[in-house]
Amino acid sequence: MSVIAPNFKLSEFIKSILDNLFWILLIMALIGFPAIQLVLFFIEMPVINGELLTPFLALTWLIDPSRSLPIIKAFMTTDLFRVAAFPGFGFAALIAAGTIFVERKMLAKLQLRVGPFYCGKIEGILQLMGDGLKLISKEIIIPAKADKPLFWAAPVLFVATAAAFVALIPVAPGWVVADVDVGLLAVFAVIGFFPIITILSAWSANSKFPFIGGIRALYQMVSFEIPLILSLLGVVILTGTLNLSEIAASQSSFPWIIFLPIGAIVFFITMLAELERIPFDLPEAESEIVAGWLTEFSGMMYGLVQLGTYLKLYAFAGLFVVLFLGGWSGPMIWPPFPEEIITEGIELGPVTAQFPGLPVFSQEMLNGTVWFVLKTVGVIFFILLPRGVFPRIRVDMLLDLGWKKLIGLAFVNIFIALGLLYAGILGPGGIF
Amino acid sequence: MADAAFLALSVITIGSAIAALELRSLVYGSIALMGTLGGIAGFFLLLDSPFVAMFQLAVYVGSIAVLILFTVMLVKRELIFKKIEDKRRKFVGIALMLVMMVALGAVILDSGIKQITTDEPAVDFREIGEDFLTYYWPALILMGLILSGAVTGALVLARRVDEENGQRVN
Numbered sequence: 001m002s003v004i005a006p007n008f009k010l011s012e013f014i015k016s017i018l019d020n021l022f023w024i025l026l027i028m029a030l031i032g033f034p035a036i037q038l039v040l041f042f043i044e045m046p047v048i049n050g051e052l053l054t055p056f057l058a059l060t061w062l063i064d065p066s067r068s069l070p071i072i073k074a075f076m077t078t079d080l081f082r083v084a085a086f087p088g089f090g091f092a093a094l095i096a097a098g099t100i101f102v103e104r105k106m107l108a109k110l111q112l113r114v115g116p117f118y119c120g121k122i123e124g125i126l127q128l129m130g131d132g133l134k135l136i137s138k139e140i141i142i143p144a145k146a147d148k149p150l151f152w153a154a155p156v157l158f159v160a161t162a163a164a165f166v167a168l169i170p171v172a173p174g175w176v177v178a179d180v181d182v183g184l185l186a187v188f189a190v191i192g193f194f195p196i197i198t199i200l201s202a203w204s205a206n207s208k209f210p211f212i213g214g215i216r217a218l219y220q221m222v223s224f225e226i227p228l229i230l231s232l233l234g235v236v237i238l239t240g241t242l243n244l245s246e247i248a249a250s251q252s253s254f255p256w257i258i259f260l261p262i263g264a265i266v267f268f269i270t271m272l273a274e275l276e277r278i279p280f281d282l283p284e285a286e287s288e289i290v291a292g293w294l295t296e297f298s299g300m301m302y303g304l305v306q307l308g309t310y311l312k313l314y315a316f317a318g319l320f321v322v323l324f325l326g327g328w329s330g331p332m333i334w335p336p337f338p339e340e341i342i343t344e345g346i347e348l349g350p351v352t353a354q355f356p357g358l359p360v361f362s363q364e365m366l367n368g369t370v371w372f373v374l375k376t377v378g379v380i381f382f383i384l385l386p387r388g389v390f391p392r393i394r395v396d397m398l399l400d401l402g403w404k405k406l407i408g409l410a411f412v413n414i415f416i417a418l419g420l421l422y423a424g425i426l427g428p429g430g431i432f
Numbered sequence: 433m434a435d436a437a438f439l440a441l442s443v444i445t446i447g448s449a450i451a452a453l454e455l456r457s458l459v460y461g462s463i464a465l466m467g468t469l470g471g472i473a474g475f476f477l478l479l480d481s482p483f484v485a486m487f488q489l490a491v492y493v494g495s496i497a498v499l500i501l502f503t504v505m506l507v508k509r510e511l512i513f514k515k516i517e518d519k520r521r522k523f524v525g526i527a528l529m530l531v532m533m534v535a536l537g538a539v540i541l542d543s544g545i546k547q548i549t550t551d552e553p554a555v556d557f558r559e560i561g562e563d564f565l566t567y568y569w570p571a572l573i574l575m576g577l578i579l580s581g582a583v584t585g586a587l588v589l590a591r592r593v594d595e596e597n598g599q600r601v602n
Contacts, residue, residue: 147459150459180482181482182482182483182486182557185482185483185486185487185490186482186486188486188490188494189486189487189489189490189493189494191494192489192490192493192494192495192498193493193494195494195498196466196493196494196497196498196501199498199501199502199505200459200463200501203459203505211505215505215506218498218502222495222498225494
């Protein structure tokens with residue numbers, strides 16, 4: 001390994017850090033705080049402890065750590081936080097990033113390789129960051145005869161559609177970005193956009209390999225959408241609702257996979273096909289058509305498509321958990337928040353600090369999130385596993401599987417659900 | 433707010449419909465068609481029927497527009513369309529459209545749509561489903577038979593005999 005910085009001097013390093021700190025503080029004081037103040041004047045402020053928050057109060061409270069908690073809590077109830085951070089994009093992107101690293105490392109271990117190793121000393125833990133920096137800094141090359149507007153729009157649209165899918169997945173009771181009454185139908189509508197974006201990006205690159213890959217992706221996604229929709233109808237029949245939060249809440253005593261295992265298996269297989277994962281990765285078959293419909297993407301455009309793919313993977317795994325594995329339900333394993341901190345505050349030697357506004361999250365929410373994440377990670381593991389085990393299948397076998405076998409099995413699943421419903425065992429007015 | 437959304441949706445829908453007809457590039461034309469169909473889904477959302485809106489998106493944008501795109505990309509344009517640039521045809525077409533619009537608008541305005549009170553809560557899709565399964569069941573069964581007949585017919589038409597070479601047989 002070569003030395004990265006041969007002329008490294010600790011004193012210069014510390015000096016540069018201090019320099020940066022000085023300038024950041026100066027710019028913050030002269031421009032940052034006035035700008036924040038100006039913005040705060042124009043947005044609607046919440047009422048905290050019976051007192052309307054003004055921009056002056058907000059800045060004062062943010063500096064004081066013992067009084068900033070109510071402001072943070074008020075911020076967490078806003079839509080912005082939900083969309084950008086917790087059940088929405090940030091959370092999903094975090095899980096997606098973890099998925100990418102685990103996939104590379106696990107695949108390497110399955111195939112008796114080492115995988116990412118040098119970056120970050122410990123088992124290549126910083127490889128992902130390095131890859132991200134590389135993708136951002138690389139030049140974006142557009143093929144000469146490409147259709148430029150579509151080619152530029154495709155990666156952005158892909159990420160946007162994947163984020164719309166993520167927004168529909170409930171993570172904990174009450175913690176979902178878009179709690180719509182027809183949630184499952186919205187999922188079907190969003191899934192329908194992926195083949196369009198794929199084929200448009202493939203066509204716009206004006207190159208052979210992307211177009212072949214795009215046509216394959218279209219074949220695959222369109223034909224597997226039908227068993228996907230059919231396999232989920234059993235759950236809808238038994239719960240009598242399309243709202244994903246209600247479907248998750250209906251499984252507090254047992255998950256639907258116990259009664260509808262065929263539906264779960266069909267949904268899992270169609271999920272693999274929709275995600276273009278091995279053994280169904282014909283659209284990206286790297287040994288035949290370079291990288292399929294991703295061939296002409298370079299730099300951060302490829303990074304965006306990759307981010308969208310893994311967001312989609314998380315959303316599908318979350319959908320599987322919500323529909324078949326009981327969502328957030330599970331035994332209470334999260335310890336309750338200690339009472340004495342709320343009543344007496346935290347004692348640090350002679351100092352006692354009171355934090356009004358604790359606890360930030362309720363116990364149910366934290367417990368639900370833990371169970372949801374555990375189950376989702378388990379499902380993601382099972383999605384990743386075939387990549388180390390199975391070869392790619394032929395396109396005629398794929399279509400045969402989708403149109404003949406999976407649709408039939410999905411109907412069997414629907415009849416099982418109907419039988420359970422009309423026998424009075426499950427569903428509205430059933431025994432359980 | 434609703435009025436602004438309605439106006440924006442109308443502009444998107446009608447604008448992309450005109451674009452779908454007028455654009456020379458067939459792929460962009462089908463994208464514009466997608467915009468029209470999505471705009472109609474937006475109208476359904478404004479009318480408090482998200483169920484229909486989601487089906488509009490899933491069926492029209494998700495499937496039919498994809499089929500059109502697929503066809504446009506796989507078929508050579510010169511084979512299916514001959515360019516007929518004729519000013520008179522265009523004007524006659526626009527005149528026909530105007531006549532149709534005026535006639536349909538007169539019929540709709542005359543049908544008592546003005547007396548509908550808009551404060552009532554939206555009809556739940558569960559009620560529609562119940563009505564379909566109880567009062568309107570013959571219509572449902574008829575629709576089911578027609579659709580399954582169409583699917584069977586399509587399957588019969590699309591059927592072809594595989595030549596028996598070693599690669600195709602599993």
